[in-house]
Amino acid sequence: MNKTDQLRNLPAVDEVLRSDALSDLRECCPHHRLVGWVRDALERVRQTMRDGGEVDLSALPDSIAAHVRQAATVEQQQSLQTVINATGVLLHTNLGRAPLAQAAIDRMLRAAAYSNVELDLRSGQRSGRGARVLKLLAELTGAESALVVNNCAGATMLVLQAIAGGREVIISRGQLVEIGGGFRLPEVFTAAGAVLREVGTTNRTYLRDYEQALNDQTGAIIRVHHSNFQQSGFVEEPTIKELAGIRRPSTIPVVDDLGSGCIRDLSAYGVSEPTVTESVGAGAELTLFSGDKLFGGPQCGIIVGRQSWIRQLRESPMMRALRVDKVTLAGLEATTEIHLSEGRLDELPLFKMLGRKSESVRDTCVSVRQQIAGVSSARIEVVPCESRIGGGTLPGATLSSYALKITGCKTSELSRSLRLGTPAVQSRAADDGLLLDLRTVAPSEVDLLVSQLRRALAQGSGV
Numbered sequence: 001m002n003k004t005d006q007l008r009n010l011p012a013v014d015e016v017l018r019s020d021a022l023s024d025l026r027e028c029c030p031h032h033r034l035v036g037w038v039r040d041a042l043e044r045v046r047q048t049m050r051d052g053g054e055v056d057l058s059a060l061p062d063s064i065a066a067h068v069r070q071a072a073t074v075e076q077q078q079s080l081q082t083v084i085n086a087t088g089v090l091l092h093t094n095l096g097r098a099p100l101a102q103a104a105i106d107r108m109l110r111a112a113a114y115s116n117v118e119l120d121l122r123s124g125q126r127s128g129r130g131a132r133v134l135k136l137l138a139e140l141t142g143a144e145s146a147l148v149v150n151n152c153a154g155a156t157m158l159v160l161q162a163i164a165g166g167r168e169v170i171i172s173r174g175q176l177v178e179i180g181g182g183f184r185l186p187e188v189f190t191a192a193g194a195v196l197r198e199v200g201t202t203n204r205t206y207l208r209d210y211e212q213a214l215n216d217q218t219g220a221i222i223r224v225h226h227s228n229f230q231q232s233g234f235v236e237e238p239t240i241k242e243l244a245g246i247r248r249p250s251t252i253p254v255v256d257d258l259g260s261g262c263i264r265d266l267s268a269y270g271v272s273e274p275t276v277t278e279s280v281g282a283g284a285e286l287t288l289f290s291g292d293k294l295f296g297g298p299q300c301g302i303i304v305g306r307q308s309w310i311r312q313l314r315e316s317p318m319m320r321a322l323r324v325d326k327v328t329l330a331g332l333e334a335t336t337e338i339h340l341s342e343g344r345l346d347e348l349p350l351f352k353m354l355g356r357k358s359e360s361v362r363d364t365c366v367s368v369r370q371q372i373a374g375v376s377s378a379r380i381e382v383v384p385c386e387s388r389i390g391g392g393t394l395p396g397a398t399l400s401s402y403a404l405k406i407t408g409c410k411t412s413e414l415s416r417s418l419r420l421g422t423p424a425v426q427s428r429a430a431d432d433g434l435l436l437d438l439r440t441v442a443p444s445e446v447d448l449l450v451s452q453l454r455r456a457l458a459q460g461s462g463v
């Protein structure tokens with residue numbers, strides 16, 4: 001058969017779709033997707049023929065089925081699923097930041113069907129959305145009132161737009177930061193319709209710089225916490241208490257964008273961050289922070305502060321676009337309850353990981369090493385390492401920890417094989433091998449980790 005005949009003899013898409021080789025996929029995959037995959041496979045065959053390659057037409061149904069099966073597997077791997085975090089980064093943005101407390105997960109499940117998110121069960125009347133969690137957040141932080149939006153970036157947008165839209169917002173040049181993922185404050189100001197009024201210099205801004213910038217166009221003063229970078233040396237900036245003490249009309253609030261959302265003093269964990277309560281106590285009219293950083297809850301932005309300002313935010317048209325769903329509110333409610341009772345703090349996986357002694361991590365490493373020894377010729381050691389907090393918080397802080405270090409095999413293949421297992425395991429690349437820092441692996445996940453490691457090592461990523 002010449003090339004043109006061969007090409008003409010290729011089966012039609014419909015014919016392939018009806019073949020026995022695809023019978024199981026026909027049941028589980030949407031039709032339009034199967035059609036696309038079959039088309040791709042046929043196109044590849046055509047290309048091979050045009051390039052002068054040999055194609056065995058009798059084996060075509062099977063090879064096309066294999067291609068489609070591969071495409072279906074790749075698709076499946078992209079669905080959201082559990083990942084065991086062996087990176088040692090506690091708040092890993094790519095892995096969804098804070099892992100939630102079991103109580104929060106349970107409450108989210110409970111609220112996921114119909115729930116009383118805007119219904120007062122006693123009166124039968126409509127209630128404020130998530131009224132109880134807002135009350136708890138105010139109680140926890142010592143603020144008059146609270147509001148929850150989609151994330152802290154959303155909170156910043158809402159505040160700038162609803163309170164200072166069209167007017168000037170005074171900010172230190174040392175705080176015009178990029179938060180990450182392209183979220184740059186000057187651009188947020190523009191998008192929110194607020195006018196940036198920069199004062200001071202990169203390294204030094206004084207109280208008088210703010211005072212001198214005040215005028216009848218001023219809409220707010222904002223302080224943005226240095227959550228993801230450090231400044232040292234010849235530096236100065238006023239405290240939030242000093243900013244709140246500036247003599248100014250009552251129409252100009254001081255806003256504190258804290259980001260990290262530290263609720264109480266974490267110095268026992270070697271973490272030093274300004275707390276939300278300090279900010280509220282120092283007189284900031286509005287304090288903003290993330291729900292999924294040091295607060296250890298679901299993704300959201302929490303705004304606490306004076307009742308009159310919170311009311312203005314709540315009534316803004318933007319609020320409707322930024323509100324969170326019932327499942328988030330439920331998880332936040334349960335997380336806030338944990339913060340309210342000091343004895344329960346250990347229920348937050350984040351705090352458990354922060355507080356875990358390095359010797360305990362080492363013991364787990366030793367035990368895992370024993371269970372995976374001899375599976376392959378790779379070299380496996382237990383080595384000291386540093387865990388990080390991550391998530392755009394505490395850039396300088398590290399926790400001493402231990403890791404399994406795997407060398408003497410194709411470590412990039414091993415890490416890929418671990419990522420593609422069920423459950424997936426995310427490890428960390430080191431200069432000369434692969435590291436699995438077990439501080440961020442929950443005790444309940446250790447057995448699963450062992451079986452994934454045994455599988456991936458046995459599959460042969462040998463040199």
Ligand SMILES: *Cc1c(COP(=O)(O)O)cnc(C)c1O
Binds near residue numbers: 156260289301
């Ligand atoms: C992290 C952070 C934000 C953004 O918070 P998201 O919840 O991720 O939107 C804003 N401001 C500061 C100071 C931050 O640290």
